[in-house]
Amino acid sequence: MLRVEVSKQLGQFSVDVAFASEGRVTGLFGPSGSGKTSLVSMIAGLMTPDRGVISVDGEALDDTTRRFHVAVHRRRIGYVFQDARLFPHFDVRRNLDYGRRMNRLTRDDAQEKRLSEMLNIGHLLDRRPGQLSGGERQRVALGRALLAQPRLLLLDEPLGSLDEDRKAEILPYLTRLRDEAGVPMVYVSHDPDELRQLASHIVMLKRGRVAAFGGPEVLPA
Structure with missing residues (x-):
């Protein structure tokens, strides 16, 4: 379960959000400027809340009453950005292996093969990011995040830079x-159709607050 109860002042804007979700995919929905990326940055550990608690499966990642904050690299949270952020000088094979090496994990050939087949990227291993389509880059970014064996995967508008095809x-x-x-996800989007296809729980944000929480039925038509 993901539990988030945080407050953060960001200049003239503030985030004050509380929710708990046991969904396999929790969607964060709202217009630009509603606080989605700020909230995901706090879950990832890139930003520290002024007040509050963030926990995954009962294990605290932030607890401001105890002045407790787990560093980004110790959270075991994968993060996939809108622009994939692959290393241009690495081929796909080395990009995929980056998360495992950074986390000092033992190579798991069976897991690598399973993810390669699941994401259909086995034929791309010797290519560099500049030789890939936008969709291929995002699939490699997903594979890289998952090979780091995260307990939670954050996807911040991963389709936002792609055309409809x-x-x-x-x-x-x-x-x-x-x-x-088998990895729970937090999926950020301002596209209700994406979230209807993927998410079981929806947190609708408006001006840094939770405007609605529930199933896909809370999304606008």
Whole structure:
């Protein structure tokens, strides 16, 4: 379960959010400027809340009453950005291996093969990011995050930079990850159709506050 009860002042804007979700995919929905990325940054540990608690499966990542904050690299949280952020000088094989090496994890050949097949990236291993399509780059970014063995995966508008054809290409892979990878996800989007296909729980944000929480039925038509 993901539990978030945080407050953060960011200049003239503030985030004050509380929710708990046991969903396999928790969607964060709202317009630009509603606080989605700020909230995800706090879950990832890139930003520290002024007050509050963040925990995953009962284990605290932040607890301001105890002045407790787990560093980013110790949270075991994968983060996939809108622009993939692959290393251009690495081929796909080395990009995929980066998270494992940074976390000093033992190589798991069976897991690498399973994810490669799940994401259909085995034929891309010798290519560099500049030789990949936008959808291919995002699939590699997903693989890299999952090979770091995260307890939670954050996806911050991963389809936001893709055209409609590329979105249609990658959505089935995201659905398969939801159903087969066994890693809970927080999926950030301002597209209600994406969230209807992927998310079981929705946190709707407006001006840094929770405007609604529930199933996909809380999304606008």
